[in-house]
Amino acid sequence: MSPTEPRSYCPINLSLEIFGDAWTLLVLRDLMFSGKRHFRELLQSDERISSNILADRLARLVEHGLLTRSGDPTHRQKAIYSLTEKAIQLLPVVVQIGAWGSRWVPDARKLDAAARRFVRQLQEGGPRLWARRMDELRAVHLR
Amino acid sequence: MSPTEPRSYCPINLSLEIFGDAWTLLVLRDLMFSGKRHFRELLQSDERISSNILADRLARLVEHGLLTRSGDPTHRQKAIYSLTEKAIQLLPVVVQIGAWGSRWVPDARKLDAAARRFVRQLQEGGPRLWARRMDELRAVHLR
DNA sequence: CCCAAGCGGTTGTAAAATGCAAGCAGTCAC
């Protein structure tokens, strides 16, 4: 609610105060790569986030200007969450966190084949592919 | 202690289960950029981490293979923490998290001039400079 | 018009993580 004093003004710390927790980046991941836009869609992640945490994280992300919340014309009480440019700029970070995990965390080998292909493509594509995806997100989420 | 089942096998999630919290990446930041190697040095961060949390994070990082802990020849009970290759490979992620914060979090303007110069150099240097820093870290921390 | 299904959340409560301050045994230089 009230803007609280940051622990320090180090840019790394300032970033982590926004998304340095277990759930926030997973929510952004789903918005970026799974085309999810609604509360109940986001609730269906593999990691089984609980609804109160999701509600809290969405509110924080809106508060920090990474998401906007708007109404769905087709359903009066349906909310649509949209990424802002500020959030879209985090895509390379999210991708590289995934790349690191895929390379260095042994459990990543247990990922199913389809997901693995997806991850590999995203990395072989490199920054140019990320930029393309960012443009796609802009087209869908901004304006 | 006992390896617990991950919430999912998504590489992003696997990464976040290692460093997806408020403190872990700050500890790595200090090891990577401030030349800190000892417990009490790491305790002196701007963010005022408390000693029990620091002890816990160091233990986890060792457990996950991002750090090794060894004795200091000059002082029998002095511990030296060293980055592993697995951790050094996280440097680009750490740098880019800082770059994002520096660009998108308004409070980053309050950073002092010296630190700001450091941040700007690190970004203008780009991947080549990061690679150089990674090599320096390898020289100091490995073998 | 009614009702089941879908919508974005809230609420209550227990368990876990965090933050804070103090303390502790071993080591070292003098």
Place this chain on the structure above:
DNA sequence: GTGACTGCTTGCATTTTACAACCGCTTGGG
């Protein structure tokens, strides 16, 4: 031997998380 320094540990209050149930409103189908 003593005073400063080492890497932690302990106890306790506060905060955050996790889990499950529930809620009022909206919508489409019959």
